[in-house]
Amino acid sequence: MRRELLSFKQIVYLLILFITGSTIILPVGTEAKQDIWAAVILAIVMTVPMVLVYARILSLFPERNLLEINEQILGKIVGRFINFMFAFYAFTLCALVLDNFGQFINVTAMPETPLAIPMVILCLLALWATKEGLEVIARSGEIYFPIIVFAAAFTFLFLTPNLNIQRLQPPLHQNSEGIVSAALHLFSFPFAETVIFMMIIYSSKKTKAMTKVYLAGLVIGGAIILLSVTSVMAVIGPERYQATYFPAYLAVQTINVGDFLQRVEVVVFLIAIFAGFTKISLCFYAACKGFSNALGCKEYPFLAVPLGLLEFLFAANLFNNTKQMARWASEVYLYFAFPFQVALPLILWIVGEVKQRGRQGSPEVDLHDESQG
Amino acid sequence: MLSFQNRQELVNELEYHYFIFVLFSFFGLVEARQLYRQKQRKELAFYLFLLLPGLVFTVYMATQVGLLSIAERLDFWLGRMPQ
Numbered sequence: 003m004r005r006e007l008l009s010f011k012q013i014v015y016l017l018i019l020f021i022t023g024s025t026i027i028l029p030v031g032t033e034a035k036q037d038i039w040a041a042v043i044l045a046i047v048m049t050v051p052m053v054l055v056y057a058r059i060l061s062l063f064p065e066r067n068l069l070e071i072n073e074q075i076l077g078k079i080v081g082r083f084i085n086f087m088f089a090f091y092a093f094t095l096c097a098l099v100l101d102n103f104g105q106f107i108n109v110t111a112m113p114e115t116p117l118a119i120p121m122v123i124l125c126l127l128a129l130w131a132t133k134e135g136l137e138v139i140a141r142s143g144e145i146y147f148p149i150i151v152f153a154a155a156f157t158f159l160f161l162t163p164n165l166n167i168q169r170l171q172p173p174l175h176q177n178s179e180g181i182v183s184a185a186l187h188l189f190s191f192p193f194a195e196t197v198i199f200m201m202i203i204y205s206s207k208k209t210k211a212m213t214k215v216y217l218a219g220l221v222i223g224g225a226i227i228l229l230s231v232t233s234v235m236a237v238i239g240p241e242r243y244q245a246t247y248f249p250a251y252l253a254v255q256t257i258n259v260g261d262f263l264q265r266v267e268v269v270v271f272l273i274a275i276f277a278g279f280t281k282i283s284l285c286f287y288a289a290c291k292g293f294s295n296a297l298g299c300k301e302y303p304f305l306a307v308p309l310g311l312l313e314f315l316f317a318a319n320l321f322n323n324t325k326q327m328a329r330w331a332s333e334v335y336l337y338f339a340f341p342f343q344v345a346l347p348l349i350l351w352i353v354g355e356v357k358q359r360g361r362q363g364s365p366e367v368d369l370h371d372e373s374q375g
Numbered sequence: 376m377l378s379f380q381n382r383q384e385l386v387n388e389l390e391y392h393y394f395i396f397v398l399f400s401f402f403g404l405v406e407a408r409q410l411y412r413q414k415q416r417k418e419l420a421f422y423l424f425l426l427l428p429g430l431v432f433t434v435y436m437a438t439q440v441g442l443l444s445i446a447e448r449l450d451f452w453l454g455r456m457p458q
Binding site: 116118119122126297298299301304305307308309310311312314315316318319320321322326327330 | 402406410425426
C-alpha cells in the first residue's frame with residue numbers, strides 16, 4: 003500500500019478543520035451556560051494528556067499508523083478486530099457529521115428539499131476525495147484554511163457591536179457541575195475525536211514532532227472554538243443558545259452594519275461547509291482504510307463506493323429529526339465514544355510501552371522487521 | 376408504520392431514491408468489472424457483499440415512509456424511549 007505522507011503544516015490545518023468542523027455550528031457545552039469559555043478551556047486541558055498518549059503511541063512505532071501498530075502489538079486476529087472497531091467508530095462519526103450537515107443545510111437553506119439530497123451530495127464528495135487520497139484532502143484543506151480564517155475574522159469583526167458581556171455574567175457562579183459536564187462533552191466532541199488521525203497519519207521517529215503536530219492542532223482549533231462559542235453566547239445569551247439547534251447561524255443573523263451589510267450568515271454557512279467537508283472526508287477515509295485492513299485487503303479505494311452507499315443509508319436512517327439528533331449528541335455520544343477515545347488508546351499505549359521495553363532488553367529482535375516478514 | 380399520504384409524496388420519495396439507486400448501480404457495475412478484469416477476486420467479493428445489501432435497502436427505503444430511525448430502535452432496545 004502506498005504511504006501518503008503529509009507535511010507538518012498540512013496535518014495541523016487538517017486537525018484545525020477537523021476540530022472546528024461541526025462544532026462551529028452545533029450548540030456544544032450548553033450545560034455550562036454563561037461559563038462556556040471555562041468549559042472549553044477545561045476540555046482543552048483534559049484533552050492534552052490524551053493527545054500526548056496518541057502522539058506517544060505513534061512515535062513508539064515509527065513510520066506506522068494505528069492500524070499497522072495494532073496488528074504489530076496485538077497480533078493479526080486481535081489487531082484486525084480492534085481495527086474493525088476503530089473503523090466502525092470512524093464510520094459512525096462520519097454518519098453523525100453527515101447527518102449534522104444534512105440537517106444544517108436542510109433547516110437553514112433548503113427546507114423544501116428532502117434531507118437526503120444534501121447528505122448524498124456531501125457523501126459523494128467525501129467518496130470522491132477518499133478515492134483521490136489523503137494528499138488531495140490535505141491540499142484542499144490548505145486551500146480552505148485561509149478562506150475560513152478570513153471569513154471567520156470578517157464575521158467576528160462585524161459581530162463585535164452585538165457582543166454583550168452582561169450575557170456572560172455572573173462568571174463561575176455555582177455552576178461547577180455544569181462546567182465539568184460541558185467540558186466532558188466538549189472533550190468527546192470534538193477534541194478527542196482527533197484519535198481518528200492516528201488511523202491516517204504515519205508517524206515520524208521523533209516523539210516531539212508528533213506531540214508538536216497534535217498540540218498545535220489542538221491549541222489553535224481549541225482557540226477558534228473558544229472564540230466562536232464565547233462570542234455566540236455573548237450575542238444570543240445562554241437561554242437562546244440552549245434552545246437553538248444552530249446558534250452560530252442565529253448569532254450571525256443579527257449582524258447589521260448601517261442597514262446595508264446584512265444577511266452575512268452565508269459566511270458561517272461557507273465556513274461550516276468547508277470545515278464539514280474536510281471532517282466528513284477524513285472520517286470516511288479512516289473508515290475505508292480501517293475496513294480494508296480488517297478485511298485483509300492491501301488497498302482501500304475499492305471500498306469507497308459500497309461504503310459510501312452504506313454511509314449515506316446509515317446517516318439517512320440515524321435520526322428522524324433535529325431534536326432526536328441533539329438529544330443523542332448530549333446524552334449518548336459521550337459514552338459511545340469513550341472506549342475509542344480513551345480506553346483503547348490507553349491500553350495500546352501500555353501494551354506498546356511494554357513491548358518496546360522488551361525489545362530494548364533483547365536487541366537482536368527487531369519487531370519492525372518481524373512484522374514485515 | 377405510516378403509509379404514503381398522497382401520490383405526489385410517493386413520487387418524490389421514489390425520485391431521489393431512484394437517483395441514488397441508479398448512481399450507485401452504475402458505479403458498482405463499472406468498478407466490479409474493473410476488479411474482475413484485474414483478477415482481484417477477494418476485493419470483488421467484499422465489494423459485492425457490501426454493495427448489494429445497500430442497493431436492496433435503498434429500494435426498501437424508497438417504498439417506506441415513517442421508518443423508525445436507528446436512534447429510535449436503539450432507544451427501544453435499551454428501554455429508554457424519550458418522555
